[in-house]
Amino acid sequence: MNPAVTLPLLIPLLAGTLSLMAWRLPRLQRWLAVAGTGGLLLAGSWLLHRVWQDGILVVQVGAWPAPFGISLVADLLGTLMVVITGLIGVAVALFSLATTGRGHQAFGYFPLLHLLLAGVVGAFLTGDLFNLYVWFEVMLVASFALLILGGEKAQMEGAIKYVTLNLLSSVIFLVAVGLLYGMLGTLNMADVARRLALLQGDGMIEVLAMMFMVAFGIKAAAFPLFFWLPASYHTPPVAVSALFAGLLTKVGVYALFRMFTLIFPHSPGYTHQILLWGAGLTMLSGVLGAAAQFEFRRILSFHIVSQIGYMLLGLALFTPLAVLGGLFYIVHHIIVKTNLFLISGIVHRLRGSYRLECLGGLYRQRPWLSVLFLVPALSLAGMPPLSGFFAKFIVIRAGLEAGAYGVTAIALLVGLLTLFSMVKIWAEVFWKASPQAGDTPPAVERGELWLMMAPVVGLALCTLFIGLYAGPLYGLAEASAEQLLDPERYIRAVLGPEGRGTP
Numbered sequence: 001m002n003p004a005v006t007l008p009l010l011i012p013l014l015a016g017t018l019s020l021m022a023w024r025l026p027r028l029q030r031w032l033a034v035a036g037t038g039g040l041l042l043a044g045s046w047l048l049h050r051v052w053q054d055g056i057l058v059v060q061v062g063a064w065p066a067p068f069g070i071s072l073v074a075d076l077l078g079t080l081m082v083v084i085t086g087l088i089g090v091a092v093a094l095f096s097l098a099t100t101g102r103g104h105q106a107f108g109y110f111p112l113l114h115l116l117l118a119g120v121v122g123a124f125l126t127g128d129l130f131n132l133y134v135w136f137e138v139m140l141v142a143s144f145a146l147l148i149l150g151g152e153k154a155q156m157e158g159a160i161k162y163v164t165l166n167l168l169s170s171v172i173f174l175v176a177v178g179l180l181y182g183m184l185g186t187l188n189m190a191d192v193a194r195r196l197a198l199l200q201g202d203g204m205i206e207v208l209a210m211m212f213m214v215a216f217g218i219k220a221a222a223f224p225l226f227f228w229l230p231a232s233y234h235t236p237p238v239a240v241s242a243l244f245a246g247l248l249t250k251v252g253v254y255a256l257f258r259m260f261t262l263i264f265p266h267s268p269g270y271t272h273q274i275l276l277w278g279a280g281l282t283m284l285s286g287v288l289g290a291a292a293q294f295e296f297r298r299i300l301s302f303h304i305v306s307q308i309g310y311m312l313l314g315l316a317l318f319t320p321l322a323v324l325g326g327l328f329y330i331v332h333h334i335i336v337k338t339n340l341f342l343i344s345g346i347v348h349r350l351r352g353s354y355r356l357e358c359l360g361g362l363y364r365q366r367p368w369l370s371v372l373f374l375v376p377a378l379s380l381a382g383m384p385p386l387s388g389f390f391a392k393f394i395v396i397r398a399g400l401e402a403g404a405y406g407v408t409a410i411a412l413l414v415g416l417l418t419l420f421s422m423v424k425i426w427a428e429v430f431w432k433a434s435p436q437a438g439d440t441p442p443a444v445e446r447g448e449l450w451l452m453m454a455p456v457v458g459l460a461l462c463t464l465f466i467g468l469y470a471g472p473l474y475g476l477a478e479a480s481a482e483q484l485l486d487p488e489r490y491i492r493a494v495l496g497p498e499g500r501g502t503p
Contacts, residue, residue, distance in 0.1 A: 004050045005059045005074045007043040008082045008121050012036060012089075016114030026102060029110045033093040036114055040121070041086030048079045052476075056483070056493035058127070066494050067188030071127035073494055076480040077327065078124040081254055084334050085124070087462070088246040089117050091455035095342055096239045098451035099349070104149045104237060116142035116243070123251050127494055129177050129187040132255065136173070136219070140166050143248060146240045147232060158232030165228040169218035176211035179204070190494035193263050193487055209264045209271050216259065220252030222312060223281040226305045230289060233304070234297035234354070238345030241297060245304055246338035250330055253311050257326070260315060261484040275316035280407040283309030283414040290421045296344045296354040296429065299421055300337065303380065306414055307333050310395050313411065317402045323481040324474075325394030331473060332387040332466060336376040339459040343373050346452050347429060349444055356425070361434030370430045372453075375460040377426065379467065381419035387466035390474070 015036025022028040051057055051074050061070040074082075093113070100109055119138035126132050140163070147159045181187055183204060184195045196205060221229040229249065233241050256275075264271070286306025293299045311333070314326020344354065346369060351359050363370045379386035382393075392415055399408035466473050483489055 002057055002059050004043075004047045005057050005072050005125065008040055008047055008086070009072070009118065009125060011039045011043055012114045012118040012121060015039070016111045016118065019111040019114060020108075023108075026105050029105065030097050030100075033096060033110045033113060034090070037086060037089030037093040037117070040117060041083065041090050044079065044082040044086040047074055048076075048083050050074075051076055051079045052479075056490060058494050066127070067186045067191035070131055071188060071190070071494050072125045073127035073189075073490070074125060075483050075490060075493075076476065077254070077257065077484060080327075080331065080476055080480060081124045081250070082121055084331055085117060085120050085247060087459075088243065088334060088338050089113075091338060091342065091459055092239050092243045092246075094455045095242065095345065095452055098448045099237065099239050099345060107149055109146070109149060112142050112146050113243070116146065116247075120247050120251055124254060127189050129180065129189060129192065133170070133173055133177055136170060136251070139248065139251065140170065143244065146243075147236050149236060149240065152235070155235040158235040161228045162232040165218055165225055168225075169215045172211055172218075173215035176208055176215060179211075180208055183208075188494065189258070189262055190491040193265075194491050194495065196263060197266070205264070206271075209260075210274075212259050212264070213256070213271060213274070216252045216255040217278065218252070219249070220256060220308055220312070221249045221282075221305050222252075222308060223278055223285050223305075226282065226286070226308075229305060230298055230301040233301040234295065238297070238341060238348065242338045242341035242345070245300065245341045246334045249304060249308055250311075250334055253308060253330060256312070257315055257323075257484065260318075261323070262487045262490055265485075265487055272316050272318055275312055276404060276407055279309045279312035279316050280410040281309075282306065282312060284410055287414045287417040287421070291417060291424075294356045294428075296347065296356065296359075296425065297341065299425060300340050300344065303418060303421065304337060306418065307337070307380070309414070310392065310411060313399065313407060314395050317398050317404060319398055319402055320481055320485060321394065321401065322398035323484060324477045325391065325398050327477040327480050328394055328473060329391040331477070332379070332391040332463075335459050335462050335466075336379050336388065339376040339456055339463070340373075340380065342452070342456050342459070343369070343376070346449075346456065349449075349452065356428035358435060359429045360432040361430075363430040370426075372456055372460050373426065373430065375463055377422040378419075379463050381422050382415045383419070385467045387463050387470070387473075389467065390470045 015032055019029045019032050057074040059072040060066055116139060119135050119142060122135035123132055126135060144163050147162060148155050184192055186192060218225045233244055283306050286302050290299045290302035310329050311326045314322045348354055379388035382388045396408055396411055
């Protein structure tokens with residue numbers, strides 16, 4: 001068994017188990033969170049190095065050959081997502097040291113954090129459709145428990161909407177998996193791809209493609225069933241919001257990329273047309289929703305929806321440049337959106353509110369925080385030379401080259417409206433005078449503030465690095481897109497050159 005493939009999955013599971021064993025030792029739980037997420041980041045980086053050097057790595061669990069056993073598959077896309085998961089895990093764990101009180105910790109915050117990360121990593125590395133469903137359910141259980149920590153009314157209302165739509169998605173996913181197994185007698189992704197390629201023209205394939213599109217579209221918060229996200233992501237503790245904003249919807253986007261490049265690469269053209277206009281409507285509805293909000297985290301939540309549209313646009317266009325742009329956009333957005341939610345938490349800690357009308361004056365009191373906000377905010381809007389500029393530029397250029405002028409125009413308009421929302425936050429939170437003359441902001445200990453600032457600075461530096469030195473990420477995204485658009489490489493890696501399975 002290749003330890004490089006299994007370690008990123010075992011580390012969060014082990015860290016979560018140790019956190020449960022340390023239930024009455026809160027200090028140990030807190031530092032286990034940092035150690036566990038740091039270990040995940042290191043293990044993911046090692047795996048990425050191995051995959052870059054040696055190609056796709058496969059582990060057959062229990063030494064059962066594919067397709068009879070469970071396969072763990074590490075290609076460039078899955079491995080890159082594991083690395084970003086580790087990075088976001090470290091940032092949220094450090095932020096949680098300063099913001100997670102004993103009340104939330106007593107209800108299992110840190111074990112749930114590790115369980116959620118294990119579910120995310122498992123979804124990125126599994127090579128089996130039923131196990132993908134299992135890891136989605138692990139994520140759903142852990143995220144629902146994190147969402148209701150504290151038990152406030154707003155949290156419970158948001159959690160009900162969140163879990164209802166995601167359970168609907170899971171039911172559609174499970175039914176599609178059952179139908180697929182009834183057709184083919186296998187759920188190994190590589191074997192399914194190989195067998196479906198021999199059945200082109202079967203109308204059932206079109207039905208299954210649409211079912212998977214709907215199931216993963218709900219989890220990705222795509223139009224029209226996205227309303228669960230802005231109804232819930234602003235309600236839990238801010239560290240939880242940041243973790244959700246960075247990772248959860250991206251697992252749905254990842255699943256769409258995996259399904260429609262590996263299993264349904266030759267699906268009828270109308271499926272990609274649906275994705276194309278779904279992407280445009282997702283962008284537009286999300287950004288218009290954000291423009292109507294006056295609560296920091298609700299604005300950011302609607303912008304998660306709008307930015308998902310750019311990622312789906314890359315998949316829908318289905319050209320090498322478009323897929324490259326979609327993957328680049330995913331990485332950029334995970335870093336930027338997590339950082340913006342963490343900054344909203346610092347603002348709340350300093351001023352005691354998320355409502356824009358209750359905020360103001362922070363540019364004069366905390367100029368460094370204002371600058372740190374501008375880095376991810378302007379990157380989200382696509383301003384050069386930050387990471388968002390290159391992400392948007394690649395996707396929009398791909399749209400123009402493919403002749404998709406209507407959706408490309410929507411993408412440009414959404415970029416301008418995103419800038420409007422970020423300027424609105426800047427003006428209300430940082431630039432205008434404090435609404436209460438002579439108000440006394442809540443006291444914040446210096447050590448606590450530095451703990452909150454450390455991950456924000458780190459993620460801002462990542463955004464600057466990707467913007468000023470985009471070559472490494474561009475190269476990774478390009479190589480990942482090449483692998484995705486050549487599904488035979490994945491199939492041969494899992495099943496062997498003769499398609500019979502590797503022990």
